[in-house]
Amino acid sequence: MELKFKKLMLLSITTATLLGLTSCKKEPYSTTKTSLASIFEDYNKNNEIKNTVDTIVLNNDQMFVDWSWQKFLWLTSNTEDNVPVFMKELKQVNDFGEEIKLDPLKKKGLPSSYIKDGKLPLILDLYQQADGTKLSSKSNSLVRYSIHANDGILEMFNSADASSIISQAAEILKNDSLKRSIRESKNQYPVGATEIKIAWIETSQVVDSTKTFNITAIVNQPNENFYENYNNAELKRMSMIGFHIFTVTAEHPEGVWSTFDQRDLAPDRTSFHGDPVNSKSDKYTLFDGNAVGNTEDGIIQDKTTLTPKVKNKVFQSNPEGVRYNQASQGMVVIKEDEEFATMIKSSNELAKKALTNDKVKIWANYKFVGSIWSKTNAPINELLDGDLSKPYGTGNGQSFGSLNLANITMETTFQTGGMNCFTCHSMNNNLYRTSTSKKINVKSPLISSHLFEKYAELKAALLASQGAAKIDIHKELNIDKRKPSNNIDEINLLKNSIRESSREEARELLKK
Template sequence: MKTIQWLTLTFATTMAASGVAGALSPANAAAPPPAKNCPAFGWSEGLGQYLKPDAAFPTSDTKTIPTPDCNFHQWSWEAFVWATALVKDSGSGTNVPRFMTLATPAELLSNADDAGAPKLRPLTLAARAQVFHGAAGFTEGAGAIVQADGNMLVAQNGYPVYASVHMNQTYFNTARKNLIVTGGYQSQPASSSFAVGDAVFKATWLRLDPNQAPPAGAYTTQAQVPVLENKITPGQITIQPVAGKFVTVTVALIGLHVVGYTENHPEFLWGTFELKNNSPQTPDNTFEPSASRSDPKSYTLYKGRTPFSQVNIAAQPGASRPQLTLDPATQKLTPVTNVVLENKTGGENQPNGVGNIYAINAQAQGFLSNLKGPQSTFASYSLDGTVWMLPNSYNLNSNQTNAVGSVNLANATAETFVQQADNTPIKNVLNCFLCHNPTSYSFQTPPPAKLPNRLIALSHVLSIGSPYEVPNSISGKLLMRPDPFRK
């Protein structure tokens, strides 16, 4: 068994004037101003080039040093448009988002090659086995039923939120050469790295009940998801997939990370998007887990009037409070997770940074909403923020404290339970580089053994099939119930 390891410019950025603390009110306050010439004149119209079937992934936004803050957030939207551009699936002839034609981790240990005409990869979610590569029954899917910290986000309808990972060809090729289970990681020099143009995307998916309407504006598709079971071992209970048993369901895209190596930035730029109305969103560094604060409105992942003291709380099987339980018959879990995005723009720390994000969101959403047909669906998504490091500064000691831009960046659908940055080396600095850095595989205590620092270690797909991979399950200590007949 595996072991757990470590839009408009009128959107408010202040508390709601209605007195409901913590909620944003689009009608009651103006957005802060962006930097001069942000976005660049004609920038949003230029997004159309990334919709072309043969469009190159954007890399030149950071060519000039110093690069304005605005450019990084413009890049995130360019990467999002590139990833969600509807391209023709060579198999079915239907139009699908480009990122869904890219390779997934399931193919890294096979002879698969995604070169050639775009082809839809079947979306098989949370197929990751509970055994390591080489063992009988090993499988690998596109993602997991738990988040990177090992906790599970349970949607309001009782299903887990699933994740999937998608890599462009050059990223895929480099990752495959550096897999831990094949010895590639261990045999490479510490300076081994990705290259300009490499890109990876992580999507989050909301499973819908039969006949359930999707969230407003969401892109939906069909996916295979595993049947879940409770496995009890001495002193422990685990919620996990039943090996090889899947059902076909409708899922809605509710979040997307866009991650790419651009000029002068080997640490990659990390941007993240969410579907509008996923949850309440509080202005940067103002969230308080208070019983007296709530939002009167219900969202996709939040029930109206839930106190903020009861949001973003992880549950575990067997725990006394809160206890995560699975009903195998319905496949529903309790309790559900009420979610709040604690930092609306990820703690953006550059001059005019918050205003830049609002202005760029407004222009990009306006461009997409004016398109005809299904492509306009993606106007329903917003950029939370982008984080990066100083140009060409990435080294074997880099971590979250070296971040620039949205330095407390989190996606409420993918990093629900790790949004607080009060106890970190620098207050209000907790971002993607906490986990994606050269030490990703060198801080563990056996098992597994520590591996050397590598620049390329910022990629977590290198761990597939190994003890370094987050298990596709969630476990807790089994509590013994009192025996009513025992005196």
């Protein structure tokens, strides 16, 4: 019996479905027939990989490791059109969940010479992390970000709960006497709903471009109004250096949050005493061992420059995203996390050995950093009222997996104090976060996505200024149909205000 159980622990997910909405039929993990090794081997042999079956209930650590690798490899795999799945099956969106489309960009000055066959290439204009941190290479080339989501995420912006949240928020903004809290849990993101964020840097800045996935992208220049001006955009060769995944799976409405990094970005922490990194190597994209300054400051934000206090000293503070005994010498994983840390390390070594085919070996140069999730089939009220960022069994903590998970390309400064994905992506969040007079607490499965969070803030503010009965909150912004005061410049000012409010809240979290 023990042997059979161990074999079941190694089983993985191989049957395919579309990434979009899927049947909610539950399938036991035991129906799958292959291990993670077989997933790698099949991909290496056939140059094809199937999507994960998100209707399968993930309920042990190894399943989450296997699922994470398969989802990452599928999203990055090539389609028949010779573009990666994440560019074909998902929509590229801005940070308000608005799809990035060709015609609006042309009106904003995008050179037509950048468009081939009428297809919009990857657009890179985002360059700030959650707290506003700007990360750059040794030659000061900014790290850029793209966001992609499928209809499982985006269609929920039109759900009954979304409408209710936005309408209630608008009424609260107009009436200070109303209770400043909203609770809606009838609608959840459907199984298969997926949102990803990818970090990119100029290919000329990586230490070895033969070990990175490279693509030609339209890169906009950062300035005060760069979201609305593409006259100075450039075509550049960009390299993928970080990949963050959020997908809702069966009995996990909070989603599974998994993250990957390119292997040559930065070293891992080697000690919690003295210098955190003993490497003096310059063979990293984001770390220079000979750079002057305290290494610990390489992952702490300078509030004036909005860059790390010491540049080119980025490091992974909590390898595998697990917890360490900081009182010990060296890096000693706490007992509760030892097995999961070993699973992650083993999966990364297996990927290096198995992915050798010329068409897929590039992905052997990426590593699985970790994954975090909550209790399987947890009552929705527990997820709304509990603390998703804390380990299950600790107070009202709800989570399992990599409890100190962070992606160093996107969450560089969020690597201290037991922070993880759920620190910011919980089902209990605030709108208009940094304004004491306007702050509105929202408890809803929808609010775990920052895309919906910003979308709701924007729509509610517009409703409050015009009257809820005078505007369809789901229609795209059409200036001709609105009051003259709501011109495009004012809407962009509102968006920028929401962005800065979000960054201020993130900086406040780092102080705790």
